[in-house]
Amino acid sequence: METVLAKIVDDKKIWVEERKQTQPLESFKADLVPSDRSFYGALSTGKTAFILECKKASPSKGLIRDDFDLDYIASVYNNHASAISVLTDEKYFQGNFDFLPQVRRQVKQPVLCKDFMIDTYQVYLARHYNADAILLMLSVLNDEEYRELAEVAESLELGILTEVSNEEELERAIALGAKVVGINNRNLRDLSVNLDRTKELAPKLSEGTIIISESGIYNHQQVRDLCAYANGFLIGSSLMAEDNLELAVRKVLLGENKVCGLTHADDAAKAYQAGAVKGGLIFVEKSPRFVDAESARIVMSGAPLEFVGVFQNHNPEFVANTANELKLSAVQLHGDEDQAT
Structure with a gap:
């Protein structure tokens, strides 16, 4: 053949x-x-x-x-x-x-x-x-x-x-x-x-x-x-x-690299220019790199990264709403959450 x-x-x-x-x-x-x-x-x-x-x-x-x-x-x-x-x-x-x-x-x-x-x-x-x-x-x-x-x-x-x-x-x-x-x-x-x-x-x-x-x-x-x-x-x-x-x-x-703790749009831009794929947004209030939803939007305007939301012991509804509202590519749970959460 x-x-x-x-x-x-x-x-x-x-x-x-x-x-x-x-x-x-x-x-x-x-x-x-x-x-x-x-x-x-x-x-x-x-x-x-x-x-x-x-x-x-x-x-x-x-x-x-x-x-x-x-x-x-x-x-x-x-x-x-x-x-x-x-x-x-x-x-x-x-x-x-x-x-x-x-x-x-x-x-x-x-x-x-x-x-x-x-x-x-x-x-x-x-x-x-x-x-x-x-x-x-x-x-x-x-x-x-x-x-x-x-x-x-x-x-x-x-x-x-x-x-x-x-x-x-x-x-x-x-x-x-x-x-x-x-x-x-x-x-x-x-x-x-x-x-x-x-x-x-x-x-x-x-x-x-x-x-x-x-x-x-x-x-x-x-x-x-x-x-x-x-x-x-x-x-x-x-x-x-x-x-x-x-x-x-x-x-x-x-690789699927992530630069976490972004707080400014120009930080996101610099991370993107350096080759980053994902950007981390921390929604944990006690973190020095905390951002709320409005601040997160501004950060996200700086670069077309895949943005990941970082949460800790938040209400599941809050996590879901934030992820949907900001169109996050993924969420990262850093508390006492388990798979059932």
């Missing part, structure tokens, strides 16, 4: 031949200039790297983000990403090469063209649309094809994310001298996900290789668990599925 990956590659061959006819290489090759944003540099800061992805749909999930506002997505990613990945495959991911310049002109990071690269034409095309890096998949390319595409990429100073999904591909990546290796936790033949793949393969890579864990990253705990094995993460679907993209990015990258 034909695998999903094999079908995608067959369709990509047809797409490439058709695109060569409508947009011949000769029509733009002479105008190409090398990239001036270093993909390798962006991933080599010594901090955990995050390649955040612009993805409208996928074969495994179908439509992921109906309201695919690239300007909004880019504005959020610009504040958090090390690099930004843009899907350009049309048939299976509803991507487009036009997305590359639209994103790049709004961000400071290098932009990765994520597609099923099988022909040098696509590498030139990616740079024509302002990509700074490309994805080369060893599940798709043999060694000779990889070298051919990599040579073109290097001539244009494009970074290369070399993707592997098993030990055989990993050994090939090492032999090919890949600088950045993406370990795909998704089996591209049946689309199943196994995060242990990163743990199994990463230790086999040589020191100095930048290791990126790809697919299946949905929360901060997973990031923490895999940080010992990977230098960074490529994250797309879990973010694209959330309406509040800013909040989703913060939760995955920074």
